[in-house]
Amino acid sequence: MENPAQNKAFPVSWDMFHRDSRALAWRLSSEGEWKAIVCITRGGLVPAGIVARELGIRTIETVCIASYHDYENQGELKVIKPVDPKVVDLEAGEGSGVLVIDDLVDTGKTIKVVREMLPKAHYATVYAKPVGVPMVDTFITEVSQDTWIYFPWDMGWQFQPPLAKDSAG
Numbered sequence: 024m025e026n027p028a029q030n031k032a033f034p035v036s037w038d039m040f041h042r043d044s045r046a047l048a049w050r051l052s053s054e055g056e057w058k059a060i061v062c063i064t065r066g067g068l069v070p071a072g073i074v075a076r077e078l079g080i081r082t083i084e085t086v087c088i089a090s091y092h093d094y095e096n097q098g099e100l101k102v103i104k105p106v107d108p109k110v111v112d113l114e115a116g117e118g119s120g121v122l123v124i125d126d127l128v129d130t131g132k133t134i135k136v137v138r139e140m141l142p143k144a145h146y147a148t149v150y151a152k153p154v155g156v157p158m159v160d161t162f163i164t165e166v167s168q169d170t171w172i173y174f175p176w177d178m179g180w181q182f183q184p185p186l187a188k189d190s191a192g
């Protein structure tokens with residue numbers, strides 16, 4: 024279903040996503056030392072793997088949240104699996120020493136829910152929209168609020184018709 028509020032498209036290829044996730048890891052490498060990553064499923068799984076590889080982090084936990092049940096329209100947020108208390112209590116507790124990763128922040132509602140579980144964690148996304156920017160500590164690329172980001176795992180190859188009519192026909 025088309026959402027008229029997000030009428031611009033920002034398609035992301037695997038190469039772009041890998042490069043931008045590596046850029047996120049590079050930026051994070053000078054912003055602290057983390058004992059664990061918590062990724063917000065499902066979108067956070069892919070950048071979390073790339074960041075974990077770059078930063079040498081081996082403890083990776085999930086928090087499972089779903090909100091966009093109906094494509095492009097956010098519904099009620101459902102926490103399907105909370106964070107393991109062992110990860111919440113690492114270091115001084117409340118998520119200190121923990122890096123929380125997601126693919127993007129849009130309205131910020133998803134990260135707000137996780138912030139209540141891990142108030143002292145560091146929050147990072149690859150992409151951000153302006154309304155969600157105050158909810159994250161680190162991100163790489165900002166797109167406008169009326170843009171929908173298309174991730175490579177949601178896309179497939181498709182024939183693209185030429186812009187103009189063929190002069191032979």
Ligand SMILES: O=P(O)(O)OC[C@H]1O[C@H](OP(=O)(O)OP(=O)(O)O)[C@H](O)[C@@H]1O
Pocket residue numbers: 063064065066067088089090091092097125126127128129130131132133134155
């Ligand atoms: O800032 P918000 O407006 O809350 O939106 C951002 C969230 O929406 C998407 O997840 P989604 O709920 O679609 O689930 P998925 O990661 O399983 O695709 C995306 O991966 C973020 O987690």
Ligand SMILES: Nc1nc2[nH]cnc2c(=O)[nH]1
Pocket residue numbers: 091127129170171172173174
């Ligand atoms: N794929 C995708 N999921 C989202 N969830 C909230 N905003 C977006 C977006 O722009 N793209």
Ligand SMILES: [Mg+2]
Pocket residue numbers: 063064065066067125
């Ligand atoms: Mg998500």
